[in-house]
Amino acid sequence: MDTHDYGVEVPPKSRMDLTKDAHAVHRLVGYKGDKPFPIVDFFEFVLPLLYDDFDSEIVSTSDLGDKFGETYPDRHLIRLREEVYDGAVDGDPFSRMTIAHEVGHLLEHEGVPRALARNAASKSIPAYKSSEWQANAFAGALLMPASKILDLTPDEVSESFQVTKTAARTQCAAIAKGEKWCRALRL
Ligand SMILES: [Zn+2]
Numbered sequence: 401m402d403t404h405d406y407g408v409e410v411p412p413k414s415r416m417d418l419t420k421d422a423h424a425v426h427r428l429v430g431y432k433g434d435k436p437f438p439i440v441d442f443f444e445f446v447l448p449l450l451y452d453d454f455d456s457e458i459v460s461t462s463d464l465g466d467k468f469g470e471t472y473p474d475r476h477l478i479r480l481r482e483e484v485y486d487g488a489v490d491g492d493p494f495s496r497m498t499i500a501h502e503v504g505h506l507l508e509h510e511g512v513p514r515a516l517a518r519n520a521a522s523k524s525i526p527a528y529k530s531s532e533w534q535a536n537a538f539a540g541a542l543l544m545p546a547s548k549i550l551d552l553t554p555d556e557v558s559e560s561f562q563v564t565k566t567a568a569r570t571q572c573a574a575i576a577k578g579e580k581w582c583r584a585l586r587l
Pocket residue numbers: 401402407501505531532535
């Protein structure tokens with residue numbers, strides 16, 4: 401995840417929009433929500449099928465400064481810290497979420513003008529127009545399928561879907577607010 405909390409201004413998307421996009425990914429790979437989402441396999445084997453020119457780099461920590469990962473949506477490039485990639489392979493919850501977050505940037509933020517990207521990094525961006533909020537909301541929905549977590553506690557979600565307790569609490573709270581449309585979603 402990037403160090404900026406707010407990121408840059410991007411075209412608005414609601415949590416429901418982003419959840420639907422995540423569910424489209426679930427359908428694409430035949431994921432049923434009965435186990436943790438296979439984010440490493442998705443990164444390694446599915447993204448190259450979605451983008452002919454998909455490019456990934458696993459880099460040493462010093463190359464990314466204080467970031468865990470970064471994405472260039474227009475170049476279809478995701479760069480990850482080596483420890484994040486290795487962590488995700490081992491099922492580490494934070495690392496899995498980091499990859500899902502970068503996948504969110506890749507799938508959601510192609511074509512965001514560079515000039516806008518440079519100028520808009522500020523806390524005044526509403527959440528639904530923030531690149532970071534959108535990537536987090538997408539990642540949450542990708543790793544914690546809405547229709548499967550509605551009746552679970554955050555601890556159960558954390559355990560069942562290999563996500564951090566913090567991420568599980570955030571997602572459960574967000575989903576509770578959208579219970580009606582969540583119940584209507586199917587995997
Ligand atoms: Zn980010």
